[in-house]
Every structure is written in structure tokens, then in C-alpha cells.
Amino acid sequence: MTNLIIPASMDEVTPEWLTAALRERGHLREARVIDAPRERVGAGVGILGELARIALVYDREEAGAPASLIAKIPTADPGGRDVAHMLGFYEKERRIYDELADRIGVRSARAYYAAGDPETVRYIILLEDLGGLRLGDQVAGASAEECYRLVREVARMHARWWNSPDLAALDWIPRGNDPVNLMAAVAYAQAVEPFLQNFGGELTEFERDMVLRYMHRMNPLQDRFSQAPETLCHGDLRLDNIFWGSPEGDAPLTLVDWQIAVKARGPYDIGYFLSQSVDPEIRRTHERDIVRAYHEALREHGVDDYPWEQCWQDYRTTVMWCLAYPVVACGSIDLANERGLALAKAMLHRALAAIRDLEAYDVLETLEERPHPLLLEAAAARQEA
Incomplete structure (x- = not known):
């Protein structure tokens, strides 16, 4: 339990505060931070957090003291911060770095310090600086080789938690269809009108109709991929959250940003990545082989009761x-x-191409409309008005 006041802004992450935080977690003994110049990082990559790379200047040399780190706090945008807090993103990520990072099953960024206060929505995580590694670029897209490397590592993590009692004990990580995640249908409904106004001209008539039909089938679809077998999924597995390699050179990649971690079927992570971080031509050429490599890696790590046919169908559903x-x-x-x-725009066109290629829209025909209760309340209020 920390006794430090949690900074409300990057300006409050002072040399004195950093000294106290690093000493509290045992990363400093005698040295003191006397200067902490910083630069903003991650602009245009994430919208729910503010990140800064902080160089650490000490009053003396000390073995093991970090030369720099990444500070992560909630976004200053009130709307984004309130949504992320409502969905539990900040508290979840703090606990993952505090409690799971060293046993999660895949190389994750290490945290020097993590603290949060749900009442004030103040959170901070001090992460190792991975700036020496190559960060993925989701706009540019992943290569086929990177896809194979990723799915094999993710399969190792999924196998670690596959239907495990350890997973059941993580009651603070929601399932895909827990109430907090069903709110995604509300966010989607609020976004549809401005989405169609700004981007509707880039869609075919069939795609526009599909976007609208999907709106009230989201929650039933979440039920589909939230049934057993379940595992721990990163939840936001996209190229912007992947550093290739590790500082020690002992891992093929390092994952960051665990705010949307969720309990779901494993192909949830794979479908999200391949449909939105890979250009369609590369995906089409290698898709089935990449998903097959994921399934084979699951088997290598002990998951022997998950048929290939089910894996492929779960992938299409995702x-x-x-x-x-x-x-x-x-x-x-x-x-x-x-x-x-x-x-x-890259996410949109890649996702639509994947849905078309896989005919994944067929799943909509098997689902009944079930608008989220908040959407029904809003519709009723409009009628009364």
C-alpha cells in the first residue's frame, strides 16, 4: 500500500516524487533524483492515457537504478477519462502490472511502481523504457513473419490460463459479456451516426446495412465468445501495443497496454490482430496458416481439447x-x-475486407436483436418527448 500522493498530472511527477516512488518499491536505495526532463510519447497511438518518457538524473551513481522510464497516467480529456474509469480500465491495468506481470505467460513491460485511487480517478504506472526496441506501427501493418511470431507467443499465454482455476480467481478481470463490457453496444450506438456521416461514403450499401444491423446484435455476439473454454486475453492486441524483442534479448516480443484485458475465447486476440493490424493481401495469403500455427502452439503447450474447427469458427466470430x-x-x-x-481508416478498411473475405457477416443471421437496456431507455425517453 502506498503512502504517496498520486499525481494528478505529469507536472506533479517531480524529481522528489520519483525518488520516493522508486525507493518505495526498492529500485533506489541511496541515490536521489535531482532532475527529470520528459517528453510526451504515444501521441496518435492511444486515447485513454497520457504517456511521457522521463530521463532520470541522480545525485550519485547507483547500480540498477533506471536511467529513464515511461510514466503513464489517465488522459486529461474528461470524457475519455470518465469512460475508461466507468469500464474499469485504469484499475485493471494497475493490478495487472502489480500482480500478474511476472506470471502472465508472455513478456510484458515491467513496472517500477503502480498506484491508483478509484475515488479520485488518479492512477500512475512507472514502466521500463522500451525505447531501444522497435515498436510496431499499426498504420504500416504487420508482416507475415511478425504474425507467426506473435500468435505463437500469445498461444503460450492463452495456454497458461486456459480454463484454469487461476483464471477463475481473477474476479477483477471481466468476461466478454459481463455488464461492464456489454456497455460497448452503447458506445457503438453513439458512434454510428457520426461514423456514417464522416465515412459512410467509403462503404458499399451492403456494408452500411451491416453496420446498422450489427448494432443491436453486439451483446448476443459477446455471449458467443464468452462461453467456455475461456482464457486470459490481452483484449487490445494491435501492432501499436507490441515491441519486438525484449531489453534482455530473451523474448521475441514485449506487450504493453493491458487496460482492456478480458476473459474470453483465445481466438478473440488473434481475430482482432489479423483483421486490423495486417493489410488484407498479407492476411488473405497467410490467414489460415497463421491461425493454424496458433492452434498448433496451443496444443504444444497442453491445450488438447480444443478442435481446429472450433478454433477457426471462433476466429471468424471474433x-x-x-x-x-x-x-x-x-x-x-x-x-x-x-x-x-x-x-x-486503416482499421476500418482492413476489418471490412476481413469480414467480406471470411463471410463473417453470416453470424448475424443466427442472432436475434437484443438492444442494450440503456438504448431501450433512451428510445423510450425520445418517444415520450
């Missing part, structure tokens, strides 16, 4: 579900943010 990401992103993006806009 690709349909993941239409939610580009619609919400495009419906809420600041059109002046050039990198963010390029990312949102």
Missing part, C-alpha cells in the same frame, strides 16, 4: 465482433489528428 473497434474509433476521432485518422 472478426465480425471486431467491427466495433473501427466504428467507435471513426465515430469519435478528432479528424485533425492525422495519425489517429490514418489509423482509424
Whole structure:
């Protein structure tokens, strides 16, 4: 339990505060931080957090003291911060770095310090600086070789938690269809109109109809991929959250940003990545082999009761579900943010191509409409007005 006051902004992450935080977790003994110049990082990559790379200047040399680190706090945007807090993103990520990072089953960024206060929505995580590694670029897209490397590592993590009692004990990580995650349908409904206004001209008539039909089938679809077998999924497995390699050179990749971690079927992570971080031509050429490599890696790590046919169907279902990401992103993006806009459009066109290629829209015909209760309340209020 920390006794430190949690900074409300990066300006409050002072040399004195950093000294206390690093000493509290045993990363400093005698040395003191006397200067902490910083630069903003991650602009146009994430929208729910503010990140800064901080160089650490000490009053003396000390073995093992970090030369720099990444500080992560909630976004200053009130709307984004409130949504992330409502969905439990900040508290979840703090606990993952505090409690799971060293046993999660895949190389994750290490935390020097993590603390949070849900009442004030103040959170901070001090992470190792991975700037010496190559960060993925979701706009550019992943190569086939990177896809194979990723799915094999993710399969190792999934196998670690597959239907495990350890997973059941993590009651603070929600399932895909827990109430907090069903709220995604509300976010989607709010984004649909501005999405169609700004990007509807880039869709075919069939795709526009599919976007609208999907809106009230999201929650039933979440039920589909939230049934056993379940595992721990990263939840936001996209190229911008992947560093290739590790500082020690002992891992093929390092994952960051665990805010949307979820309990779900393993192909949830794979479908999300391949449908939105890989250009369609590469995906089409290698898709089935990449998913097969994931399935084979699951078996190598002890998952022997999950048939290939079920894995492939779960993958297709996820690709349909993941239409939610580009619609919400495009419906809420600041059109002046050039990198963010390029990312949102890449996600959209890749997702639509994957849905078409796999005919993943077929799953919609098997689902009944079930609008989220908040959407029904809003519709009733409009009728009364």
C-alpha cells in the first residue's frame, strides 16, 4: 500500500516524487533524483492515457537504478477519462502490472511502481523504457513473419490460463459479456451516426446495412465468445501495443497496454490482430496458416481439447465482433489528428475486407436483436418527448 500522493498530472511527477516512488518499491536505495526532463510519447497511438518518457538524473551513481522510464497516467480529456474509469480500465491495468506481470505467460513491460485511487480517478504506472526496441506501427501493418511470431507467443499465454482455476480467481478481470463490457453496444450506438456521416461514403450499401444491423446484435455476439473454454486475453492486441524483442534479448516480443484485458475465447486476440493490424493481401495469403500455427502452439503447450474447427469458427466470430473497434474509433476521432485518422481508416478498411473475405457477416443471421437496456431507455425517453 502506498503512502504517496498520486499525481494528478505529469507536472506533479517531480524529481522528489520519483525518488520516493522508486525507493518505495526498492529500485533506489541511496541515490536521489535531482532532475527529470520528459517528453510526451504515444501521441496518435492511444486515447485513454497520457504517456511521457522521463530521463532520470541522480545525485550519485547507483547500480540498477533506471536511467529513464515511461510514466503513464489517465488522459486529461474528461470524457475519455470518465469512460475508461466507468469500464474499469485504469484499475485493471494497475493490478495487472502489480500482480500478474511476472506470471502472465508472455513478456510484458515491467513496472517500477503502480498506484491508483478509484475515488479520485488518479492512477500512475512507472514502466521500463522500451525505447531501444522497435515498436510496431499499426498504420504500416504487420508482416507475415511478425504474425507467426506473435500468435505463437500469445498461444503460450492463452495456454497458461486456459480454463484454469487461476483464471477463475481473477474476479477483477471481466468476461466478454459481463455488464461492464456489454456497455460497448452503447458506445457503438453513439458512434454510428457520426461514423456514417464522416465515412459512410467509403462503404458499399451492403456494408452500411451491416453496420446498422450489427448494432443491436453486439451483446448476443459477446455471449458467443464468452462461453467456455475461456482464457486470459490481452483484449487490445494491435501492432501499436507490441515491441519486438525484449531489453534482455530473451523474448521475441514485449506487450504493453493491458487496460482492456478480458476473459474470453483465445481466438478473440488473434481475430482482432489479423483483421486490423495486417493489410488484407498479407492476411488473405497467410490467414489460415497463421491461425493454424496458433492452434498448433496451443496444443504444444497442453491445450488438447480444443478442435481446429472450433478454433477457426471462433476466429471468424471474433472478426465480425471486431467491427466495433473501427466504428467507435471513426465515430469519435478528432479528424485533425492525422495519425489517429490514418489509423482509424486503416482499421476500418482492413476489418471490412476481413469480414467480406471470411463471410463473417453470416453470424448475424443466427442472432436475434437484443438492444442494450440503456438504448431501450433512451428510445423510450425520445418517444415520450
